[in-house]
Amino acid sequence: MGLLKKIWALLSRPNPKFALGIILLVGFAAGVVFFLVFHFTMNATNSMTICVSCHEMEGVYEEYKESKHYSNRTGVRAVCSDCHVPDGKTIDDYISKFMAKLTIGSKDIYHHLIGTFPTKEAFDKERGRMAQNVLAYMRSRDSKECRRCHSFDAMNMEDQEKSAARKHKRVMESADKTCVDCHAGIVHKEQAEPDEKGKDKDKDKAAGSDSNKK
Numbered sequence: 001m002g003l004l005k006k007i008w009a010l011l012s013r014p015n016p017k018f019a020l021g022i023i024l025l026v027g028f029a030a031g032v033v034f035f036l037v038f039h040f041t042m043n044a045t046n047s048m049t050i051c052v053s054c055h056e057m058e059g060v061y062e063e064y065k066e067s068k069h070y071s072n073r074t075g076v077r078a079v080c081s082d083c084h085v086p087d088g089k090t091i092d093d094y095i096s097k098f099m100a101k102l103t104i105g106s107k108d109i110y111h112h113l114i115g116t117f118p119t120k121e122a123f124d125k126e127r128g129r130m131a132q133n134v135l136a137y138m139r140s141r142d143s144k145e146c147r148r149c150h151s152f153d154a155m156n157m158e159d160q161e162k163s164a165a166r167k168h169k170r171v172m173e174s175a176d177k178t179c180v181d182c183h184a185g186i187v188h189k190e191q192a193e194p195d196e197k198g199k200d201k202d203k204d205k206a207a208g209s210d211s212n213k214k
């Protein structure tokens, strides 16, 4: 009882130093709780189950399941967020991750709520535009999400086809192209590129999804 009395005495007697201490402590605790909730929400919304809960019917998921990024000889899988969301390991990337959630994520939820894509047909009409958005985003990051798993440094180019090795070596030296410039359509059905229509297709381009399917 003595302890309770002492605590009560401290709480009831106004002591500026003590009050400030309490405020700081409560503020700090609230900050920690806020950060934990924020951090875990960011990570929880990265799971494939969540993405697929909305993106199951449109084909993006089915196509992905046919790709080498879903299942391959060595058993390393890339899930949706591995390619679509920055990993947030550096402060810079943490901010990019948050921005991706804020912009792409809230757009996703908004369009889902207003029912922009009630049918697969409606989604298909928008796919070309979305593919371009995604590619533009990846180019702006110099395919950083791809490089999370792949690096020229770790590639044994002797093991690659001659044409691939030649292109990779050139890109490694000149950095004039980024991964997705040549490797669009690795997971999803490749969409026609509106800004490329009519023009010659990039002759550097690696084979599209179909020839890469297992």
Ligand code: HEC
Pocket: 045, 046, 047, 050, 051, 052, 053, 054, 055, 080, 081, 084, 085, 104, 107, 108, 109, 111, 112, 116, 117, 126, 129, 130, 131, 133, 134
């Ligand atoms: C609440 C439902 C919902 C969830 C959850 C969701 N999406 Fe979406 N997503 C949508 C809708 C609807 C669109 C179409 C939005 C539009 O018109 O731009 C979309 C569009 C996209 C696009 C195209 C974006 C663009 O810039 O045009 C990508 C990429 C995408 N989603 C990836 C993901 C990934 C990865 C996840 C999981 C981390 C995810 N989505 C979770 C509903 C959802």
Ligand code: HEC
Pocket: 067, 068, 069, 072, 073, 074, 076, 077, 078, 079, 082, 083, 143, 145, 146, 147, 148, 149, 150, 179, 180, 183, 186, 212, 213
């Ligand atoms: C989570 C790790 C991971 C990420 C992220 C990732 N990859 Fe891969 N990638 C792999 C694995 C594993 C394989 C399969 C290797 C095998 O065939 O055994 C693969 C295979 C490939 C292949 C050859 C097979 C095919 O489908 O053509 C290409 C090309 C490729 N990745 C490009 C990319 C690009 C471009 C990105 C970014 C948009 C990317 N990868 C992101 C892990 C990853």
Ligand code: HEC
Pocket: 143, 146, 147, 150, 151, 152, 159, 160, 161, 163, 164, 167, 168, 171, 177, 178, 179, 180, 181, 182, 183, 204, 205, 206, 207, 208, 212
């Ligand atoms: C100038 C075009 C070009 C660029 C840029 C490029 N690649 Fe490739 N890549 C190719 C070609 C061509 C092939 C062989 C055809 C194929 O597998 O699609 C290839 C093959 C691959 C393969 C399969 C290798 C194998 O032996 O199975 C992987 C993995 C790959 N690239 C990853 C990447 C990554 C990651 C980047 C960015 C860091 C990148 N590439 C940049 C043209 C390019």
Ligand code: HEC
Pocket: 048, 051, 052, 055, 060, 061, 064, 069, 078, 079, 080, 081, 082, 083, 084, 127, 130, 131, 132, 134, 135, 138, 180, 183, 184, 185, 186, 187, 188, 189, 190, 191
């Ligand atoms: C290996 C990397 C990779 C993985 C894994 C991946 N995507 Fe993508 N995604 C891309 C790339 C690259 C594009 C740009 C268009 C293209 O090249 O296909 C794209 C485009 C999209 C688009 C725009 C529409 C379209 O068809 O182009 C949506 C929606 C999308 N992805 C959702 C998903 C969902 C949902 C998952 C998980 C089930 C997923 N992605 C897994 C790399 C990936």
